[in-house]
Amino acid sequence: MSAPGPSKRNYKLRVWRQKDAGATGGFVNYDAPAIPTDASFLEMLDIVNETLIARNEEPIAFDHDCREGICGMCSLVINGTPHGPNRATTTCQLYMRHFPDGQTIVIEPFRARAFPVIRDLIVNRGALDRIQQVGGFVTARTGSAQDANNIPIAKPDADRAMDAAACIQCGACVAACPNASAMLFLAARVSHFALLPQGQPERTQRVLDMLAKHDEEGFGNCRNHYECEAVCPAEISVLFITKLNREYLRAEVKKAVE
Amino acid sequence: MTGILDAHIPGGPMEKKWDLHKFESKLINPANKRKFEIIIVGSGLAGASAAATLAELGFRVKCFCYQDSPRRAHSIAAQGGINAAKNYQNDGDSVFRLFYDTVKGGDFRSREANVYRLAQVSAAIIDQCVAQGVPFAREYGGLLANRSFGGAQVSRTFYARGQTGQQLLLGAYGALCKQIEARNVQMFPRTEMLDLVVVDGHAKGIVVRDMVSGKISSHAGDTVVLATGGYGNVFYLSTNAKGCNVTATYRAYRKGAFFANPCYTQIHPTCIPVTGEYQSKLTLMSESLRNDGRVWAPKKQHDKRPPGQIPEDERDYYLERKYPSFGNLAPRDISSRAAKQVCDEGRGVGDTGLGVYLDFADAITRLGVETIRERYGNLFDMYEKITNEDAYKLPMRIFPAVHYTMGGLWVDYNLMSNLPGLHVLGEANFSDHGANRLGASALMQGLADGYFVLPATIGNYLATQAGKKVKPDAPEFKQAEEDVHNRTRRLLGIRGKKTVDHFHRELGILMWEKAGMARNETGLREALKRIPQLREEFWENVNVLGENENLNQSLEKAGRVADFLNFAELLCYDALNRRESCGGHFREEFQTPDGEAVRNDEEFANVSAWECVPNGGPPQLHKEPLEFECCHLATRSYK
Numbered sequence: 054m055s056a057p058g059p060s061k062r063n064y065k066l067r068v069w070r071q072k073d074a075g076a077t078g079g080f081v082n083y084d085a086p087a088i089p090t091d092a093s094f095l096e097m098l099d100i101v102n103e104t105l106i107a108r109n110e111e112p113i114a115f116d117h118d119c120r121e122g123i124c125g126m127c128s129l130v131i132n133g134t135p136h137g138p139n140r141a142t143t144t145c146q147l148y149m150r151h152f153p154d155g156q157t158i159v160i161e162p163f164r165a166r167a168f169p170v171i172r173d174l175i176v177n178r179g180a181l182d183r184i185q186q187v188g189g190f191v192t193a194r195t196g197s198a199q200d201a202n203n204i205p206i207a208k209p210d211a212d213r214a215m216d217a218a219a220c221i222q223c224g225a226c227v228a229a230c231p232n233a234s235a236m237l238f239l240a241a242r243v244s245h246f247a248l249l250p251q252g253q254p255e256r257t258q259r260v261l262d263m264l265a266k267h268d269e270e271g272f273g274n275c276r277n278h279y280e281c282e283a284v285c286p287a288e289i290s291v292l293f294i295t296k297l298n299r300e301y302l303r304a305e306v307k308k309a310v311e
Numbered sequence: 312m313t314g315i316l317d318a319h320i321p322g323g324p325m326e327k328k329w330d331l332h333k334f335e336s337k338l339i340n341p342a343n344k345r346k347f348e349i350i351i352v353g354s355g356l357a358g359a360s361a362a363a364t365l366a367e368l369g370f371r372v373k374c375f376c377y378q379d380s381p382r383r384a385h386s387i388a389a390q391g392g393i394n395a396a397k398n399y400q401n402d403g404d405s406v407f408r409l410f411y412d413t414v415k416g417g418d419f420r421s422r423e424a425n426v427y428r429l430a431q432v433s434a435a436i437i438d439q440c441v442a443q444g445v446p447f448a449r450e451y452g453g454l455l456a457n458r459s460f461g462g463a464q465v466s467r468t469f470y471a472r473g474q475t476g477q478q479l480l481l482g483a484y485g486a487l488c489k490q491i492e493a494r495n496v497q498m499f500p501r502t503e504m505l506d507l508v509v510v511d512g513h514a515k516g517i518v519v520r521d522m523v524s525g526k527i528s529s530h531a532g533d534t535v536v537l538a539t540g541g542y543g544n545v546f547y548l549s550t551n552a553k554g555c556n557v558t559a560t561y562r563a564y565r566k567g568a569f570f571a572n573p574c575y576t577q578i579h580p581t582c583i584p585v586t587g588e589y590q591s592k593l594t595l596m597s598e599s600l601r602n603d604g605r606v607w608a609p610k611k612q613h614d615k616r617p618p619g620q621i622p623e624d625e626r627d628y629y630l631e632r633k634y635p636s637f638g639n640l641a642p643r644d645i646s647s648r649a650a651k652q653v654c655d656e657g658r659g660v661g662d663t664g665l666g667v668y669l670d671f672a673d674a675i676t677r678l679g680v681e682t683i684r685e686r687y688g689n690l691f692d693m694y695e696k697i698t699n700e701d702a703y704k705l706p707m708r709i710f711p712a713v714h715y716t717m718g719g720l721w722v723d724y725n726l727m728s729n730l731p732g733l734h735v736l737g738e739a740n741f742s743d744h745g746a747n748r749l750g751a752s753a754l755m756q757g758l759a760d761g762y763f764v765l766p767a768t769i770g771n772y773l774a775t776q777a778g779k780k781v782k783p784d785a786p787e788f789k790q791a792e793e794d795v796h797n798r799t800r801r802l803l804g805i806r807g808k809k810t811v812d813h814f815h816r817e818l819g820i821l822m823w824e825k826a827g828m829a830r831n832e833t834g835l836r837e838a839l840k841r842i843p844q845l846r847e848e849f850w851e852n853v854n855v856l857g858e859n860e861n862l863n864q865s866l867e868k869a870g871r872v873a874d875f876l877n878f879a880e881l882l883c884y885d886a887l888n889r890r891e892s893c894g895g896h897f898r899e900e901f902q903t904p905d906g907e908a909v910r911n912d913e914e915f916a917n918v919s920a921w922e923c924v925p926n927g928g929p930p931q932l933h934k935e936p937l938e939f940e941c942c943h944l945a946t947r948s949y950k
Contacts (some may be wrong), residue, residue: 096589
């Protein structure tokens with residue numbers, strides 16, 4: 054569904070500018086005139102940046118790479134919502150036809166204690182990598198694997214594992230959460246492996262280590278706001294957080310018994 | 312002067328070469344492995360799988376990527392699948408058939424021994440990925456599912472919905488994460504390689520820029536591995552990520568590594584057409600769609616009727632008509648050219664006339680909308696987001712776009728460049744796809760190189776390097792750092808009137824027109840005249856604001872575009888020199904009356920490897936003759 058209006062539209066932007074991690078940032082207003090409705094949101098920013106450079110003003114820094122919704126590099130909080138108004142859509146897949154002519158668009162970085170701003174709209178999401186490093190994998194020494202079809206997996210289980218594995222690690226769940234929790238991300242990673250036979254040997258330790266790291270990195274706890282699910286471009290379900298809770302409980306009990 | 316290159320292909324029968332070579336390759340004993348430091352640039356399928364496997368073997372590894380996380384490398388965007396000669400479908404597949412299909416698909420311009428090895432290790436890749444928990448698609452019985460891809464008549468493609476590259480990369484990234492945590496790999500995200508350092512004729516390190524602080528520093532190692540992807544963005548618009556660039560491989564070329572077959576570029580037939588000049592990239596619609604979609608254009612020229620109002624007998628299903636035995640699954644180069652021909656005849660669709668239809672109406676009638684949604688739902692959603700059209704109701708509009716580059720740095724059978732100590736993996740090397748890559752073969756090659764080939768061959772080089780360590784304070788490093796500093800200062804000092812993107816776009820239009828889907832001598836000569844002018848304008852009139860000592864995206868882009876402006880010339884030289892049509896390289900002078908490619912095996916059954924000549928002279932050509940002992944050199948036919 055697109056907003057009605059002409060095929061070239063004018064916008065007012067309010068953009069967060071911040072020189073570097075140590076600087077104090079603030080909003081700056083820009084005009085974005087004659088933006089084609091078929092342009093993507095990032096292409097709109099490209100157009101604005103070209104005009105800024107022509108005026109010898111430094112362009113707005115924002116993260117992006119694949120521009121097809123899969124690499125997870127793009128971010129932005131657009132009018133208060135991470136990745137903007139469309140469900141199941143990354144910022145790079147958001148098109149200007151969804152923004153009515155004359156609208157004021159407020160653009161901010163993903164905000165969370167664990168995501169310090171690097172410059173303008175770019176934040177450091179390295180904490181998510183560090184959570185993966187303590188357990189986001191199945192140990193499988195290269196070359197030691199058995200024939201792939203020796204591990205049959207029921208289709209519904211494989212499909213659910215894939216639903217979880219679809220997470221693009223963009224961090225929108227954190228930016229949307231009032232507690233800046235990364236539980237949806239963590240739940241997706243833990244569930245993907247917990248649902249598969251290959252993930253069983255490391256199942257108990259994985260959830261304990263990853264959760265501990267999550268807390269250590271300064272992410273908050275889940276209070277069931279479900280804001281994360283609402284903004285997730287990969288449509289990761291909050292039901293995986295209940296799965297995470299069960300995995301955690303199971304691991305604690307197992308440890309206690311041992 | 313032309314030299315002949317030796318690829319060091321082992322002797323023995325084709326099916327035994329790899330096993331014999333592995334046996335004869337040098338091993339490094341476990342205590343010595345930790346004395347060797349390996350520098351890996353790039354963290355896609357090839358880089359991440361190599362980094363993880365080499366670290367697991369006991370080597371010390373440093374891995375660099377320009378993205379903020381190694382998991383974001385552009386391998387992640389691969390949609391359709393990965394080939395393997397498993398023959399799980401019992402439909403007649405074998406190592407030999409995958410080998411033959413790949414050699415034929417590459418229009419007999421790849422190295423047989425490399426391709427055979429690729430087909431041999433393909434099955435182990437699937438085993439490895441499943442063991443890591445990659446959630447490949449499965450049948451109800453719990454076994455792995457397959458689908459077919461262009462250029463093959465068997466179903467050998469494994470897939471994870473439309474996100475196969477993402478899932479395979481997550482597998483390799485997971486393995487890499489484990490090694491980072493174990494301190495066997497030191498990971499440097501947001502770090503870009505800006506030069507290669509050569510000491511006494513060996514690649515011994517790199518100079519990098521920290522993209523956050525701007526700090527320029529040196530890293531020394533016992534060998535350097537480039538897994539930095541392809542150069543498709545020389546055309547500005549491509550399906551590559553915005554950051555994909557030629558800088559690492561081009562800098563290596565400047566330092567003595569030969570660049571092989573740069574004119575082999577793959578134009579993918581099924582991408583979303585261009586809509587306007589502000590457009591920043593093109594989006595691929597997976598080739599897997601051609602399993603169920605039918606490609607057509609109106610029979611009449613300039614037929615502006617909506618597709619639903621064009622009756623069946625006024626539609627030209629041109630792939631089915633021209634290539635009845637492969638139909639809509641004709642290989643990419645052939646399908647792309649056929650689309651271009653249709654549009655050149657004035658039968659293209661959409662506002663620009665640069666598009667054809669990919670129609671699912673028959674498949675939806677046959678299988679039901681739910682089956683189509685299950686198979687391709689995410690692709691249909693993506694199509695709707697971009698075009699605002701519902702492909703369940705209207706046929707998709709598609710047009711070819713630059714997607715992959717078969718050319719790359721020249722490597723021998725060990726994946727080592729002519730420059731000793733430099734290894735090159737994945738799309739960054741040239742070896743396995745000849746003049747055209749088949750669908751679902753890029754993921755296979757990236758992982759083959761990283762998991763299985765390099766870890767077995769790297770010992771052959773390292774065994775000769777004991778006690779030959781260099782330190783990052785050697786004069787060669789200082790000089791390279793100084794060069795990088797100077798270049799950066801120069802870019803920031805120009806303060807001209809045009810943006811970096813302006814020059815990149817100009818270059819892209821020129822390359823697409825003169826060296827894109829079809830090339831001819833006149834056009835290539837024009838491009839060779841225009842590129843140096845554009846380069847000169849760039850160095851006089853580009854405007855790069857800000858400073859080095861901060862995150863500066865204009866500066867990053869400027870460095871990359873500066874290298875594209877040099878590399879473009881090399882691509883055109885190669886295209887001009889190769890006076891034949893083969894695979895993705897279509898020279899208009901060499902075609903049959905009905906527009907099929909005409910190869911010239913007498914003169915061009917070889918690899919063209921270009922050496923950089925200092926002080927700006929034309930590059931010097933070296934040749935590696937291609938000998939075909941298993942596959943009979945034949946005119947490629949998909950009719």
